Amino acid sequence: MNHVLTVGLGVLGAGLVASLPAAAGDMVEKDSAQVETTEEMQEQAEEMQAEETTETTIVDVASSSGEFEILVAAVEAAGLVEVLSGEGPFTVFAPTDAAFEALPEGALEALLMPENQALLAQILTYHVVPGTVTSGDLVEGDVATVEGSDVTVSLGDSVMVNDATVVMPDIEASNGVIHVIDKVIIPPSLLSELDVEKPAL
Structure with missing residues (x-):
């Protein structure tokens, strides 16, 4: 067993x-x-x-919106795509298509011509402020732009940049912020060249 x-x-x-x-x-x-x-x-x-x-840069955000076709075309014509797609950060007061269309007759077409690239770049960089400045950070007074001249910010019932009204603030991008404005703002030194009245501030 x-x-x-x-x-x-x-x-x-x-x-x-x-x-x-x-x-x-x-x-x-x-x-x-x-x-x-x-x-x-x-x-x-x-x-x-x-x-x-x-990363969704300022240029990417503007390109994907239906409100900034002229602005994007202008940025491309001015050779500023690489700059505004860079690290930054930048604050851009971005005019809508309607704002560009309200410029004096022939002004937009002239600005987009290759021979006026430097002038166009000067106008566009007048819409750009170094750093990220949200609507909550805005204060009244003069603010230096990338172009070199100051814009005047006014706070009240609405936020004004020179004579333009901020109609949509704080659109975030990876390299800054966009505030949508209803007018193209022009550096004071160029007002006479474009036959645009000086804004009453």
Whole structure:
């Protein structure tokens, strides 16, 4: 009886030993599959995070809006796309298409001509203030622009920049902020050249 039991146990032990490599192989395969799945999930998460953190610059925001087609065309004509897509930060007082269309007859067409690139750049940079200045940070008074001249900010029932009204503030971009205005503002030194009346401030 003991001999039979010993033989039986020996056979059982041999079977278990024989099955161990196969079981171990299955476990290794499962572990490898889990590692691959985990790596795939990590890669997907990183891709999603990269998409979420993709920079949307001031130029990108303006280009994706239907309100700034003329502004974007002007920025391109003035050679300022790279600048306004740069690190910044910048605060841009962005005139709508309607604001550009309200310029004196022929002025917009003339500004977009290649020979007037420097003049156009001067006007556009007059709409740009260094740094990120949200509506809550605005204070009354003169503010220096990238162009070099000052704009005058007035606070009251509405926010005014020279004689332009801020109609939509605080559009965020990765390299600054945009405040939408209803008029094109002109540096004082260029008013006579464009036959635009000096704003009453």
